[in-house]
Amino acid sequence: xxxxxxxxxxxxxxxxxxxxxxxxxxxxxxxxxxxxxxxxxxxxxxxxxxxxxxxxxxxxxxxxxxxxxxxxxxxxxxxxxxxxxxxxxxxxxxxxxxxxxxxxxxxxxxxxxxxxxxxxxxxxxxxxxxxxxxxxxxxxxxxxxxxxxxxxxxxxxxxxxxxxxxxxxxxxxxxxxxxxxxxxxxxxxxxxxxxxxxxxxxxxxxxxxxxxx
Amino acid sequence: xxxxxxxxxxxxxxxxxxxxxxxxxxxxxxxxxxxxxxxxxxxxxxxxxxxxxxxxxxxxxxxxxxxxxxxxxxxxxxxxxxxxxxxxxxxxxxxxxxxxxxxxxxxxxxxxxxxxxxxxxxxxxxxxxxxxxxxxxxxxxxxxxxxxxxxxxxxxxxxxxxxxxxxxxxxxxxxxxxxxxxxxxxxxxxxxxxxxxxxxxxxxxxxxxxxxxxxxxxxxxxxxxxxxxxxxxxxxxxxxxxxxxxxxxxxxxxxxxxxxxxxxxxxxxxxxxxxxxxxxxxxxxxxxxxxxxxxxxxxxxxxxxxxxxxxxxxxxxxxxxxxxxxxxxxxxxxxxxxxxxxxxxxxxxxxxxxxxxxxxxxxxxxxxxxxxxxxxxxxxxxxxxxxxxxxxxxxxxxxxxxxxxxxxxxxxxxxxxxxxxxxxxxxxxxxxxxxxxxxxxxxxxxxxxxxxxxxxxxxxxxxxxxxxxxxxxxxxxxxxxxxxxxxxxxxxxxxxxxxxxxxxxxxxxxxxxxxxxxxxxxxxxxxxxxxxxxxxxxxxxxxxxxxxxxxxxxxxxxxxxxxxxxxxxxxxxxxxxxxxxxxxxxxxxxxxxxxxxxxxxxxxxxxxxxxxxxxx
Numbered sequence: 001x002x003x004x005x006x007x008x009x010x011x012x013x014x015x016x017x018x019x020x021x022x023x024x025x026x027x028x029x030x031x032x033x034x035x036x037x038x039x040x041x042x043x044x045x046x047x048x049x050x051x052x053x054x055x056x057x058x059x060x061x062x063x064x065x066x067x068x069x070x071x072x073x074x075x076x077x078x079x080x081x082x083x084x085x086x087x088x089x090x091x092x093x094x095x096x097x098x099x100x101x102x103x104x105x106x107x108x109x110x111x112x113x114x115x116x117x118x119x120x121x122x123x124x125x126x127x128x129x130x131x132x133x134x135x136x137x138x139x140x141x142x143x144x145x146x147x148x149x150x151x152x153x154x155x156x157x158x159x160x161x162x163x164x165x166x167x168x169x170x171x172x173x174x175x176x177x178x179x180x181x182x183x184x185x186x187x188x189x190x191x192x193x194x195x196x197x198x199x200x201x202x203x204x205x206x207x208x209x210x211x212x213x
Numbered sequence: 214x215x216x217x218x219x220x221x222x223x224x225x226x227x228x229x230x231x232x233x234x235x236x237x238x239x240x241x242x243x244x245x246x247x248x249x250x251x252x253x254x255x256x257x258x259x260x261x262x263x264x265x266x267x268x269x270x271x272x273x274x275x276x277x278x279x280x281x282x283x284x285x286x287x288x289x290x291x292x293x294x295x296x297x298x299x300x301x302x303x304x305x306x307x308x309x310x311x312x313x314x315x316x317x318x319x320x321x322x323x324x325x326x327x328x329x330x331x332x333x334x335x336x337x338x339x340x341x342x343x344x345x346x347x348x349x350x351x352x353x354x355x356x357x358x359x360x361x362x363x364x365x366x367x368x369x370x371x372x373x374x375x376x377x378x379x380x381x382x383x384x385x386x387x388x389x390x391x392x393x394x395x396x397x398x399x400x401x402x403x404x405x406x407x408x409x410x411x412x413x414x415x416x417x418x419x420x421x422x423x424x425x426x427x428x429x430x431x432x433x434x435x436x437x438x439x440x441x442x443x444x445x446x447x448x449x450x451x452x453x454x455x456x457x458x459x460x461x462x463x464x465x466x467x468x469x470x471x472x473x474x475x476x477x478x479x480x481x482x483x484x485x486x487x488x489x490x491x492x493x494x495x496x497x498x499x500x501x502x503x504x505x506x507x508x509x510x511x512x513x514x515x516x517x518x519x520x521x522x523x524x525x526x527x528x529x530x531x532x533x534x535x536x537x538x539x540x541x542x543x544x545x546x547x548x549x550x551x552x553x554x555x556x557x558x559x560x561x562x563x564x565x566x567x568x569x570x571x572x573x574x575x576x577x578x579x580x581x582x583x584x585x586x587x588x589x590x591x592x593x594x595x596x597x598x599x600x601x602x603x604x605x606x607x608x609x610x611x612x613x614x615x616x617x618x619x620x621x622x623x624x625x626x627x628x629x630x631x632x633x634x635x636x637x638x639x640x641x642x643x644x645x646x647x648x649x650x651x652x653x654x655x656x657x658x659x660x661x662x663x664x665x666x667x668x669x670x671x672x673x674x675x676x677x678x679x680x681x682x683x684x685x686x687x688x689x690x691x692x693x694x695x696x697x698x699x700x701x702x703x704x705x706x707x708x709x710x711x712x713x714x715x716x717x718x719x720x721x722x723x724x725x726x727x728x729x730x731x732x733x734x735x736x737x738x739x740x741x742x743x744x745x746x747x748x749x750x751x752x753x754x755x756x757x758x759x760x761x762x763x764x765x766x767x768x769x770x771x772x773x774x775x776x777x778x779x780x781x782x783x784x785x786x787x788x789x790x791x792x793x794x795x796x797x798x799x800x801x802x803x804x805x806x807x808x809x810x811x812x813x814x815x816x817x818x819x820x821x822x823x824x825x826x827x828x829x
Contacts, residue, residue, distance in 0.1 A: 034782065034815035035824050042810050048829035049813075099817065 025063040025089065028056065037092075037099040039108065050112040057109070058119060060091050062136040067184045068123060070131040073106055077181035123183065133184060143192045146177055150212040159201065159209040162186065215503055216309055216510040217250060220282040220494045223271055227714050228657035229278065231264055231271045241265040241528050244647040245518035248272050249304070251511065253500035258282070262647065263514055265528055267535065270307070270514070282494045284512065286533050294526040295513075302515050303522035307529065309510040365450075366408040368393035369400060374450055374467070381409055518646075650711060652696065653704040657713040659684060665715065665730050669742065670793040674705060674717070674726040720801045727798055739792075739802055744811045746791055747825045750783050782815055782822030 030036055030052055040046040060066070065079035066088075073092040075085045093100035101109070110132050113120040120132045121139075135142075150156055153172060164171065166182045180188070189210055192198040201209040224232040233239070247259035257280055264271040270289070274280035290310040297303045365376045373395035383389045384402060392399050445454045446469045448462035455463055462469055505511060516522050659681055664672050672680070682695045696704075705728070708716055716731045789799045803823055806812035813829065815822040 030828060033824075033828070034817065034822060035813040038814050038816040040807075040813055040829075042807050042813075045807075045810050045813060045826060045829050052829070099815075 023063075025060055027089070027094075028059075031056065031094055032097055034097055034099050037094070037101050037105075039102075039105045050109060050116075053109045054113050054117055054119065057091060057113065057134065058136045061134040064088060066134065067181055068131055068133045071106070071110075071129040072103075073101070076131055077184060079179045079181075081179050121187070133187060139188065139191050142188045143195065143197070146188060147192060147197050147212065149174060149177060156212045159211045161209055162207055165210065216311075216512075217496050217503070219284050219288045219309055219512065220496055221285065222494050223269075223273075223281050223283045225273075225278045225281060226658065227661060228654045229273075229711065229713065230651075230654050230658065231273055231281065231283070233266060234268060237266045237268045239264055239266055240532060241525060242645070242647055242651055243516065243518075243521055243525065244275075244650065245516065246272065247515045247517055249513035249515060250496065250498055251503050251505040251513075253498040253502070253504065256497040256499055258496075260517075263525070265525065265532065267532055270529065272514075282496075286529070286536055289529070289533060291533065292526045292529040294522045296522070297519065302517050302519060304513045304515045305522050305526045305529065306511050306513050309512065311510060362409070364405070364408050366391075366400065366405055368396060368398065369404065370398045371396040374465075379409075381406070384409065649700065649703045650707060652700060653707040653711055653713065656681060656704055657708070657711075657715050660715055660728060665728070665793075667793050668730060668732065669739070671718075671727045671729045671795070671798045673795050673797060674701075674728060676795045677728055722804070723797075723801060725797060725801055740806050740809055740811055742792070743788065743802065743806050744825055746788070747783055747812065747823060750787070751825060782824040784820050784822055788823065 036049065036052065040049050057069070061069070061075070064075065064083060066075040066085075067078065068076040069091075070076050073090065075088055078085060090100075092106060107128070110120065110122075110128075113134075114122060114132065119136070119138075120134050122128050122132055123130045155171070160171070162182050162185060165173075166180055166185050186207060189198055189200065189207070193200055197213055199211045199213060200207050201211065203209075226232050242262060242264050244262050246261055246263040248255050248261075257277070258272060258274060260276060261272050261274040261281070264273060267286075269283040269285050271283040272281060284307070288310055290308045293306045293308070295304045295306055362380065363376055363378050365374055367374055371393060373393055375391075375394050377389070377391060379389040379391075384391075384405060390399065391405060444457045446457055446459070447454050448465060448467060448469060450467040451462060451465040453462055453464040455469055459469055461467065514525070516525070656677075660672070660677070663684065664670065664677065664680065678696075678698065678701050681701075685693045685695060705717055705726075708728075714731050715728055718727050718729050719725070720727070785796055785799050785803070788794075788803065789796055792799070794802065803812060806823075807814060811826055813824050813826045815824060
């Protein structure tokens with residue numbers, strides 16, 4: 001009896017998901033645990049609670065390939081262009097148990113991600129409410145991936161525009177590197193400059209072109 | 214002869230107060246008291262409290278509870294205060310009623326049943342003549358003649374049973390003029406003397422036979438009959454042997470039940486709560502020998518802290534009088550509904566102007582009495598009518614209050630007031646210096662039976678104060694004097710010094726004071742207890758919800774079949790009910806739990822919920 005129901009349900013769900021849409025993110029059990037949404041007064045417990053939140057956010061972002069989140073916890077950019085960002089399930093809210101994280105606690109969680117785990121960065125350090133980049137893949141890894149690809153395909157020494165790197169598909173970038181948001185790409189490129197792997201050609205205070213060395 | 218057996222053991226409750234019998238209540242309490250048997254101190258009973266109740270005088274030892282003992286007021290004839298003299302503290306001398314001791318010793322003896330009946334018949338009222346100790350018959354006789362005794366004598370003319378109070382000496386000097394109440398013929402003095410002496414010496418078989426000629430029915434061998442069958446009662450008047458179930462004598466119609474019940478009563482008084490306690494207390498005297506001045510047995514209560522002996526003495530005497538009066542009413546010796554009419558009657562009779570002689574005079578007199586009767590009856594009927602009207606009014610008023618009352622009583626049952634036994638009320642005056650101690654003990658008793666119903670129970674002092682005062686008005690009516698906060702605080706601070714089973718605990722953070730049961734280690738265990746309770750609660754909810762989930766497949770698959778998903782924590786109210794804490798205590802305890810990391814919070818607009826910390 002029970003299996004019948006499960007089966008019919010499976011058919012239903014597979015049909016409703018648009019082919020373009022990725023699999024929905026399955027939230028872990030803890031997402032339905034009410035105390036998760038309240039900042040715990042006990043500091044040691046709170047530390048662990050923040051860990052839980054960080055894991056959740058990183059997993060969520062990785063799943064949807066979301067690269068940045070707004071202060072409210074809504075995805076700002078994603079590599080997956082077919083995703084409708086405003087239709088993604090919200091991280092900080094669980095309607096089935098009627099709980100959501102308040103703004104104060106959200107900023108604490110972000111602070112933890114940025115300062116403690118170094119898995120995120122503020123988009124604008126001076127204006128923290130603009131949101132964060134979420135490095136579910138570390139920045140250095142992004143950089144080395146990109147450089148390796150350029151190196152392997154013999155495109156070092158060529159000058160590209162940011163637009164070419166992010167939006168066009170002429171470079172033959174692998175799936176994982178495609179469609180990165182320009183602001184995110186600039187962060188990646190800046191980190192590569194420090195390693196001496198790229199040169200940025202500045203035009204009127206903006207990046208006009210990039211040369212991989 | 215030893216009178217130590219007047220001391221009986223008592224039972225003591227947890228709060229170090231004596232357990233009172235039904236219908237018994239405190240009249241007076243005093244601290245710093247020692248007791249004496251005759252001239253000498255009773256060892257190990259020199260520092261205690263004395264409780265005077267309407268039944269007993271209880272000595273309650275301050276050091277060793279088991280040393281506490283009591284004397285029934287029925288054993289005491291009267292008290293006499295002795296003032297402070299140099300270094301000796303004021304005392305109250307309580308004279309023992311000798312007869313009761315003797316009869317209590319003989320109670321089990323079948324041979325003496327008939328004597329007892331005779332005795333009881335005579336000694337129910339005031340001082341009773343005791344069966345004389347064999348050594349000093351003269352002294353007993355003298356004591357006999359000293360006190361007026363109730364003597365029942367049968368008129369030789371009309372054989373009516375008269376009862377009069379007089380002594381032998383009064384009879385001799387002619388101070389009392391006896392007259393038969395029925396026919397008015399005075400009896401001869403030697404004849405009366407027989408009755409005066411006979412009941413006192415009935416321990417002799419000869420005396421019984423001596424008495425028989427004066428009685429109409431000759432029941433030779435009645436005593437032997439009595440020996441053989443316990444189920445018969447000998448009539449105290451005519452000696453006819455009646456069946457035990459009869460209340461009145463079949464021959465002469467005098468009451469039988471009284472003697473029987475009276476005997477029962479003395480039995481029950483002598484051995485209270487028979488099985489559990491042995492009837493005697495082991496008492497050692499300081500001097501080793503019992504000695505009494507003036508050959509009268511007595512005990513003494515010494516007020517070490519001074520003062521109060523006169524008050525105590527007065528109270529003892531009134532208590533004894535009350536007991537006597539009660540006994541009298543029980544016997545039906547009091548004309549209960551009688552009304553004094555003399556004020557109305559007298560003027561009417563006197564206004565009968567010149568009381569004429571002869572038949573006309575008698576007629577006028579008759580007329581007058583008839584009139585007075587008429588007036589009285591009319592008045593009383595009118596009053597009765599008025600009373601009925603008032604009664605109806607009162608019923609209407611009470612009807613109008615009913616809705617209010619009902620709610621109240623509901624509240625009360627919720628507050629578990631009605632469940633337990635009633636605590637005897639506190640009867641110490643506020644001025645007495647033992648008041649705070651007693652209040653403290655009473656509080657402890659109250660807590661024990663109403664508030665701290667569970668081992669984990671706690672109550673804040675504020676709540677206790679309110680509830681206790683509420684309880685006072687509930688149990689003693691609205692006229693009760695409430696306990697002031699000052700007295701309350703003093704009483705609370707004494708829990709430790711009085712070694713009561715409760716203690717005051719203070720929460721460091723908020724300064725909240727709570728009252729808890731004194732038990733080792735429990736209070737550190739609260740965290741574990743709370744954790745256990747929460748876990749259980751969550752499991753319960755989870756198992757309920759899993760069933761629902763199976764029915765609701767959509768839910769099941771979206772969130773995964775998670776147990777946590779539907780878990781709902783406990784709120785303050787649920788936890789409070791579980792542990793019977795008041796809310797602010799629960800909040801305090803939960804904060805401690807959170808501090809220790811065993812419990813986590815979920816704050817929501819619908820309330821704050823607590824969960825076991827299994828995850829973090």
